[in-house]
Structures are given as structure tokens and as C-alpha cells.
Amino acid sequence: WSWPVMWAGISDIQSMFNRAARSLRLDRTLFGEVADDPCATGQAALSSILLSLGSLVLPLLSIAWWQRSSPMLISGVVVLLFGLAICLILSTISVRLNHRDHSFTRAFNAIAYAGVGGFVAWFAPISYVGPLLLINGTIIVFVASWLAIQEALARSRWPAVLIPLASFTLASLLLFALDTLYGGGLIAISLLVG
Numbered sequence: 001w002s003w004p005v006m007w008a009g010i011s012d013i014q015s016m017f018n019r020a021a022r023s024l025r026l027d028r029t030l031f032g033e034v035a036d037d038p039c040a041t042g043q044a045a046l047s048s049i050l051l052s053l054g055s056l057v058l059p060l061l062s063i064a065w066w067q068r069s070s071p072m073l074i075s076g077v078v079v080l081l082f083g084l085a086i087c088l089i090l091s092t093i094s095v096r097l098n099h100r101d102h103s104f105t106r107a108f109n110a111i112a113y114a115g116v117g118g119f120v121a122w123f124a125p126i127s128y129v130g131p132l133l134l135i136n137g138t139i140i141v142f143v144a145s146w147l148a149i150q151e152a153l154a155r156s157r158w159p160a161v162l163i164p165l166a167s168f169t170l171a172s173l174l175l176f177a178l179d180t181l182y183g184g185g186l187i188a189i190s191l192l193v194g
Contacts, residue, residue, distance in 0.1 A: 006039075006041055009038075009041060009042030009043045010042040010046050016043045020047070020116045023113045023116040023117065023144055024117060026140070026143055026144055026147060028147045028151050030151075031110045031113060031144075031147055031148035031152045032110075032152050035105075035107075035109050035151070035152030036106075037109070038105075041108065041109055044109045044112030044113060047112050047113065047115070048112045048115065051116075051121075052081060054119065054121070054122040076121075076131070076135070077121050078171075079172050079175055080118050080121055080137065080141065080171075082175070083167045083170075084111060084114075084115045084118065084145075085171075086168075087111055087145050087167035087168075088107055088112075090163045090167055091153055091163055092104045094107075094149075094153060106152055106153065107152070107153060109152070110148035110151070111145060113148065114141060114144035114145040114148040115144075116141075116144070117136075117137050117140030118137050118138070118140075121134055138168075142164050142168060145167070146161050149163050149164070
């Protein structure tokens with residue numbers, strides 16, 4: 001997590017785009033590669049920041065998007081991002097139980113690259129195809145997270161699926177609970193914006 005190592009990864013743009021494309025193709029070897037590469041941490045951090053900004057902050061600043069978007073679409077974006085965050089936490093706990101070194105960094109790199117499919121959430125506000133893109137992106141992220149946990153964190157096939165399944169289920173339940181407590185379809189947005 002030193003700045004020179006992170007900057008070396010960020011400055012290698014070609015490698016970052018190549019890895020992002022491999023993540024979208026669900027190349028399982030990628031996730032072991034980024035978990036072992038210290039320079040991938042900078043790339044993973046940049047990817048996570050861009051995913052969050054593009055999926056939540058920038059569309060929320062657009063008044064036209066806000067007025068046209070359905071609460072269901074906004075909730076889908078929130079579940080995608082919360083699901084990835086919970087997946088990172090559960091993955092880190094899983095790796096630490098096996099006493100592996102650099103457990104957070106390995107999990108962070110792998111899960112951040114698994115989240116690359118979430119970049120399609122940037123296009124969620126597009127009429128008609130936006131919700132379909134969001135659903136496809138979430139499915140890609142779910143499968144990529146499953147592969148990442150298998151490859152980077154050395155989990156067997158079926159136990160590895162439990163982490164993303166639990167993560168996205170918890171994210172959905174959290175959003176549902178907040179919506180029930182406070183009412184209204186845009187509760188996630190009002191809590192995030194202030």
C-alpha cells in the first residue's frame with residue numbers, strides 16, 4: 001500500500017485496461033494474478049473509486065437523471081455497490097481464518113477487479129436498456145466475485161459461492177430494512193446524499 005508501488009500500478013494504464021477486459025470475460029486466472037501483484041493494488045483502488053463515483057455520485061448530481069430514474073433502478077445500483085463492499089469484508093474474514101499473509105490486500109485486489117462488471121451501472125439511467133444493463137452487470141459481478149474467491153483466496157467451488165451470495169443478499173436486506181424503517185423508495189439515496 002505504499003504510494004510508489006500504487007503509482008506504478010496506476011501509471012500502467014494498458015495493463016489496467018487489459019485486466020479489466022479479462023475480468024469482463026470472466027478469466028479466472030486474472031484474479032489470482034492481481035491478488036499476487038502488489039502493483040495491482042493501485043489499479044484496484046482507482047477502479048473502486050471510479051466505480052463508486054460513476055455509479056452513485058455523478059448520476060445523482062444530474063437532475064434530469066434523478067427525475068427520470070425509478071427507485072428500483074437506484075436501489076439496484078446501491079445493492080451492487082453495497083454487495084461488493086460486504087463481499088470484500090466477508091472475503092477478508094475468510095482469508096484471515098486461514099492465516100494467510102496480506103489477506104486484506106489479496107481480497108481487495110481480487111474483489112475490486114471482480115467489480116469491473118459493475119461499470120455498466122454507469123449506463124443504468126438510459127431509457128429501456130439501462131435496467132437490463134444493470135442486471136447484466138450485477139450478474140457479471142456476482143460470477144466474477146465467485147471466481148475471484150476461488151482463485152485468489154483459495155476457496156473450493158461451492159463454498160466460494162456462499163460469500164457473494166451472502167453479500168448480495170445482505171445488501172438487499174439492508175436496503176429493504178432501511179426502506180421499511182424510513183419509508184419511501186428513495187431511502188438509499190436520501191441517506192447517501194444527506
